[in-house]
Amino acid sequence: MNPNNIIICRCEDVTLQELHDVLEEGYTTFEDVKRILRIGMGPCQGNSCGLLVQREIAKVLKKPLQEVQIHKTRPLITGVKLQSIVEATKNER
Amino acid sequence: MNANVVIIGGGISGVAIAYNLAKKGMKDIVVFDDNYMTGGATGRCGAGVRQQWSSKGNCIMAKMSIDFFERAQEELEYHRDVEFKQEGYLIVATTDEEDEQFSKNVALQNEVGIPSKKLTLEEALQIVPHLNKKIVKSATFCPTDGHLNPFLMTDAYYTAAKKLGVQFFYRERVNEIVVKDGVIQKVITDHHEVLTSKVVNAAGGYSYEVGQMAGVDIPVYSENHEILVTEPIEKIQGPMVISFSKNIYCQQVPHGSFIMGRSNPNVEHNHDISSSHEFLDEMAKTAVELLPPLGQLRVIRQWGGSYNVSPDRQPILGDTDQLEGYYLACGFSGHGFMFAPMTGLLLSEIILNQPPTIDMSELHISRFKNSTHNTYEKSVV
Numbered sequence: 001m002n003p004n005n006i007i008i009c010r011c012e013d014v015t016l017q018e019l020h021d022v023l024e025e026g027y028t029t030f031e032d033v034k035r036i037l038r039i040g041m042g043p044c045q046g047n048s049c050g051l052l053v054q055r056e057i058a059k060v061l062k063k064p065l066q067e068v069q070i071h072k073t074r075p076l077i078t079g080v081k082l083q084s085i086v087e088a089t090k091n092e093r
Numbered sequence: 094m095n096a097n098v099v100i101i102g103g104g105i106s107g108v109a110i111a112y113n114l115a116k117k118g119m120k121d122i123v124v125f126d127d128n129y130m131t132g133g134a135t136g137r138c139g140a141g142v143r144q145q146w147s148s149k150g151n152c153i154m155a156k157m158s159i160d161f162f163e164r165a166q167e168e169l170e171y172h173r174d175v176e177f178k179q180e181g182y183l184i185v186a187t188t189d190e191e192d193e194q195f196s197k198n199v200a201l202q203n204e205v206g207i208p209s210k211k212l213t214l215e216e217a218l219q220i221v222p223h224l225n226k227k228i229v230k231s232a233t234f235c236p237t238d239g240h241l242n243p244f245l246m247t248d249a250y251y252t253a254a255k256k257l258g259v260q261f262f263y264r265e266r267v268n269e270i271v272v273k274d275g276v277i278q279k280v281i282t283d284h285h286e287v288l289t290s291k292v293v294n295a296a297g298g299y300s301y302e303v304g305q306m307a308g309v310d311i312p313v314y315s316e317n318h319e320i321l322v323t324e325p326i327e328k329i330q331g332p333m334v335i336s337f338s339k340n341i342y343c344q345q346v347p348h349g350s351f352i353m354g355r356s357n358p359n360v361e362h363n364h365d366i367s368s369s370h371e372f373l374d375e376m377a378k379t380a381v382e383l384l385p386p387l388g389q390l391r392v393i394r395q396w397g398g399s400y401n402v403s404p405d406r407q408p409i410l411g412d413t414d415q416l417e418g419y420y421l422a423c424g425f426s427g428h429g430f431m432f433a434p435m436t437g438l439l440l441s442e443i444i445l446n447q448p449p450t451i452d453m454s455e456l457h458i459s460r461f462k463n464s465t466h467n468t469y470e471k472s473v474v
């Protein structure tokens with residue numbers, strides 16, 4: 001299939017071809033491509049595209065998947081500690 | 094490896110310095126950064142650029158930098174869009190003191206050619222209709238202030254500098270600067286030993302530590318500043334809206350998201366850049382009070398970044414009398430992104446022994462000698 005027609009990041013509407021172009025320019029980590037293409041910056045924060053992008057980077061760099069780092073996950077998507085919830089609700093009635 | 098100069102830090106300051114030096118013809122410039130590109134404050138910042146300051150020095154630095162941003166795309170021949178949006182900053186006054194101070198600020202800004210003006214509440218509402226009328230007294234507005242995409246602006250400098258021969262090593266940490274008899278000998282990193290006699294400290298939040306590596310004392314500290322971004326929506330707000338008294342800056346970027354931040358007066362001095370729910374709480378309250386319709390927006394992500402703060406909240410730029418060949422570009426105190434074009438230009442002039450474009454003695458580290466510095470730039474969030 002034509003990589004121009006494959007959407008790899010749905011939130012930000014990024015095609016597989018665009019990802020390949022940036023990898024070819026020499027940006028080879030998830031954090032790098034995220035900054036250039038906005039991949040992983042949308043509402044799903046990489047939940048949908050994360051593994052797909054990781055796999056593409058691994059393929060291009062010819063590295064095992066587990067050696068390709070995923071981007072940093074950020075709040076509000078990460079779990080919340082019970083203690084934090086307790087503190088946040090201390091002043092509520 | 095040999096280098097004419099080693100720049101430590103490849104954030105917006107480091108890349109701007111490298112580009113300016115290369116453009117002036119310097120060869121063998123090497124930049125080290127221990128992170129991915131824009132992994133420091135640059136990639137974490139609000140990336141607002143404004144000229145509405147209360148000190149003359151800041152006004153001039155900001156104005157000349159904006160003049161550069163206006164032609165950056167062309168001058169750097171960048172193949173992507175740096176997303177420079179020039180729709181102004183609206184700074185709202187919520188107290189009588191601010192209202193008075195802002196009239197003085199505008200007079201000073203106009204004196205150096207910055208086209209800012211004082212607005213009544215009604216005039217401000219024409220520019221940002223969703224401002225809370227009950228708390229805003231007046232405002233100042235400068236239409237040529239704005240915002241850039243910090244990742245792409247940095248990449249633009251980086252790409253241009255690389256074309257001019259600058260060598261960049263990201264994900265490589267500088268561990269040691271070897272000095273013998275007051276002369277810099279070499280810089281040692283994870284993978285290289287570079288013989289050089291000139292080092293630029295553009296290490297952002299770690300500039301104090303990079304100073305210590307060479308025995309240079311820099312009176313700066315780092316503190317965490319948090320920020321968040323919402324889901325994108327159709328455009329409803331042109332300018333960045335700031336209030337110093339309410340402690341908020343908030344703007345809709347071209348992509349449609351709102352980004353907003355505030356400072357925490359109780360934050361500790363350290364390298365923490367974590368996110369807190371306290372920030373989320375306070376930020377939400379402040380944003381919804383000042384700009385009520387934003388209450389409907391979903392938060393997508395929050396993060397933190399380092400402000401590298403100097404005693405007078407002004408950058409420290411230039412050489413130092415502590416060590417020959419050691420140059421400083423640090424202590425930006427929350428406004429280093431917008432000054433980067435001038436940081437790059439001025440540092441390249443100092444390093445190449447050329448007369449600086451503007452008098453920068455006010456920004457030299459020697460200003461802190463025997464001074465207690467309790468006056469500082471107050472127009473900051």
Ligand SMILES: Cc1cc2nc3c(=O)[nH]c(=O)nc-3n(C[C@H](O)[C@H](O)[C@H](O)COP(=O)(O)OP(=O)(O)OC[C@H]3O[C@@H](n4cnc5c(N)ncnc54)[C@H](O)[C@@H]3O)c2cc1C
Nearest residue numbers: 102104106127133134135138139141267297398429430431
């Ligand atoms: C939340 C937030 C909002 C902000 N909003 C704005 C704004 O709206 N407008 C504005 O103008 N400014 C803003 N700022 C400030 C701005 O981000 C900084 O002043 C600016 O980015 C500084 O750039 P820099 O290149 O000097 O430092 P950085 O971008 O921090 O770069 C320094 C680099 O040095 C590297 N480094 C450190 N030590 C070493 C070592 N030993 N070896 C190798 N590399 C090393 C780091 O990894 C880092 O990448 C904001 C900052 C924050 C945190």
